[in-house]
Amino acid sequence: MQRPSNRREFLLGTALTGITATAGCLSAGTTSEDGETPTPTPEKTPPENLDTWLEDANGYDGDTRRYGPAEQPTIYVGEETDAGFAFSPTVIEISPNTTVEWDWTGHGGQHNVVALDGTFDSGNSNAQAGTVYEYFFEETGEYAFVSEHDDGMRGAVIVTEPPTTGYEAVDNWMANAGNFDGTVTDRTEANTATVRVGAEGNGGTFAFDPPVLRISTGSTVRWEWTGDGGGHNVSFDEADIDSGEVTHEPDSTFEHTFDETGQYLYSCLPHKGVGMKGAVIVE
Numbered sequence: 001m002q003r004p005s006n007r008r009e010f011l012l013g014t015a016l017t018g019i020t021a022t023a024g025c026l027s028a029g030t031t032s033e034d035g036e037t038p039t040p041t042p043e044k045t046p047p048e049n050l051d052t053w054l055e056d057a058n059g060y061d062g063d064t065r066r067y068g069p070a071e072q073p074t075i076y077v078g079e080e081t082d083a084g085f086a087f088s089p090t091v092i093e094i095s096p097n098t099t100v101e102w103d104w105t106g107h108g109g110q111h112n113v114v115a116l117d118g119t120f121d122s123g124n125s126n127a128q129a130g131t132v133y134e135y136f137f138e139e140t141g142e143y144a145f146v147s148e149h150d151d152g153m154r155g156a157v158i159v160t161e162p163p164t165t166g167y168e169a170v171d172n173w174m175a176n177a178g179n180f181d182g183t184v185t186d187r188t189e190a191n192t193a194t195v196r197v198g199a200e201g202n203g204g205t206f207a208f209d210p211p212v213l214r215i216s217t218g219s220t221v222r223w224e225w226t227g228d229g230g231g232h233n234v235s236f237d238e239a240d241i242d243s244g245e246v247t248h249e250p251d252s253t254f255e256h257t258f259d260e261t262g263q264y265l266y267s268c269l270p271h272k273g274v275g276m277k278g279a280v281i282v283e
Helices: 050-054 168-174 269-274
Strands: 010-012 074-081 084-088 091-094 098-104 132-137 141-147 150-159 192-199 207-209 212-215 219-225 253-258 262-267 277-282
Touching: 050 141, 050 150, 074 150, 084 150, 091 098, 168 262, 168 277, 192 212, 212 219, 262 269
Parallel strands: 074 098, 091 150, 192 219, 212 277
Antiparallel strands: 010 132, 074 084, 098 132, 141 150, 192 207, 219 253, 262 277
């Protein structure tokens, strides 16, 4: 695994202290401006199998939160869970050249953020809410990290090229949809096509299935609600197409006939932020 060079790695002090320290500038045996001697970081070993290693991560439910290239993800440090304090989200997937921010909640005492392969290290542990640490990821790879004071506080950043359909507008729109893998479901030979609303994905039942559909002009798309994941709707981004009020009723439906070619992008407005998006390509 290649290690990314770090262009924006720093540790911000809290508003209470007003102190800003640059991460990586303090090493074992040196003394910081406030007179404290940093604690040496013990040698870590990257896990051979990331999934197996994450089984012992507090609060981890197996879900990976995906972020698009234009987003800056935030991971909360010291989130309270039934299993103990955790990183939240535990695992994220990002594109190369993305900055990730870790934000301390102030819960659970002393925490820090240390990559097992030594790629990044937030420095001394901290217990104050409002502490922020950032790292800029340039290269693809899997980066497991921990808080050294709590073995159950485990997490990972997966850096990978985003999936692609060959349609740039669709790819940019769908980049943070967790159930999108670049597949375009072709229904150009049919007069109708069905999309499930509230399918599995994005950390729950917050997905459209299939997420990307290709149809011919004159075809009708029918959205069918599963009743899962709370209230959903279908709202198009730059087209006057909308299912109306949010509903959670199973077997609710919405239909639209597409007469003009184009790439139509839509989302569930209440769950757009977690990646509940879809696209219809009309040819």
